[in-house]
Amino acid sequence: MWFGKTKSEEREEETRVAIQKEVARNERAREIPIDSIVFNPYQPRKTIDPDSLEELAASIKEVGVLQPIIVRKVGEERYELIAGERRWRAARLAGLSTIPAVIVDVTDKEALSFALIENLQRSDLNPIEEAYGYKRLMQEFDLTQEEIAQMVGKKQSTIANKLRLLRLxxxxxxxxxxxxxxxxxxxxxxxxxxxxxxxxxxxxxxxxxxxxxxxxxxxxxxxxxxxxxxxxxxQAPPKNLRELYIFVSKTLSKFEKQGLKFKVVLDENGEEIRISLLRGEEDENWQGNSAG
Structure with a gap:
């Protein structure tokens, strides 16, 4: 039996095909100025371990950047980073003025999807960054947790547990x-x-x-x-008779909606509470006396 692709699978395939076409069209990476690159506003990564960054920078000093970063052009000699933030940062740390990059022509949504999925699939994010990545996919692409789970190869319960962290x-x-x-x-x-x-x-x-x-x-x-x-x-009882009087008055006032009115009186010495049900003229007289 054949089943059609889900919306998330179709979106993922379309995005990857678009990127792959552009990468294939630009098989040879170009060297572009490091300072001409700006961040992708949808980049899910918020933190990078400084020790691992220094290790990568040391490696780049010796052998260079082995894997090109992926960027898209956003202006005259300005490029937006889509994939490869660690390599870009490490290259700067290593003192490089240029970096090999593949320039692709993709839409905002394709850039967002690729940046998120690439990081999520590589398990390259901390749990909070991962949770915000899933949240962005749900908001930007109207995806369900199940669809995201299929996209990144994880269980739906894993996605749900990560998203719950954002309540903290x-x-x-x-x-x-x-x-x-x-x-x-x-x-x-x-x-x-x-x-x-x-x-x-x-x-x-x-x-x-x-x-x-x-x-x-x-x-x-x-x-x-x-x-x-x-x-x-x-369960705490009233501390004294006056508190009890207030409590009883408030409790009995709830019955007014049902047409029942009570007269609650605390005597002058504060030693006795008298409760009586008011009917007809008694009610009017009580209200008049209270007003007076």
Whole structure:
């Protein structure tokens, strides 16, 4: 039985065919000035490990840039980077003034798709960058999680778990990006619903250098404490008769929608509360007396 291609597969194939055609048409890379290259605004990568960059720069000093970067022309002698940011940065670090590049002619959407998919498939991004990459694909191309999973060769649950990380406060996302905490630490924090509680837990993780299982225990304890505090608030009795009077008045006022009105009186000594149901004239008299 033959099944047609999904929309995501068709989009991916169209993008790759467009890029491949352009690369084939420009089989020989040209040397272009490094300073003439500008960033792709859709580049998902936010951070690059400085140590690995220095290693690549040292290699480039010895043997040069072995694999050309891919760019597209965006103005007179101006090029936008589509693929190869690490090579471009390392080449600059190595002191090169030019870099081999294949110049392609692609649309904005093709450039976006290629930049995202290339990085995602190479697993070259940290979890937060990866999550934002998936989010961009969903927003820019109206793709589902399942379609993205097919495009990058991962399970739909993996895509969903990455996207959930974006619910965390920005400070937690930053800690994941710089490697202070792992993705599993972050996923444990997702159980907490309050931003202040999440940040409290994050501080504990950093100060006590908690591993993932210890973090999960901490979160479970915090959830238990929060639950107990909420129950206490729900069950806490009024501290005195005046608080009870206010509580009773508010509670009985809810019955007014059903046509029932109550008279709640706290005596002058604050020692007794009297409650009576008002009917007809009693109601009018009570309202008049209250107004007076």
């Amino acid at each position: 406060p920005s400070i937690v996302q930053e800690k994941v990006m710089d490697g202070t905490i792992t993705e599993r630490h972050a996923r444990a924090l997702l159980k907490l619903t309050s931003e202040s509680d999440i940040i409290k837990a994050l501080k504990q993780i950093e100060q006590r250098k908690l591993n993932v299982s210890q973090t999960e225990e901490l979160v479970d304890k915090m959830l238990g404490l929060i639950s107990r505090e909420m129950k206490k608030k729900d």
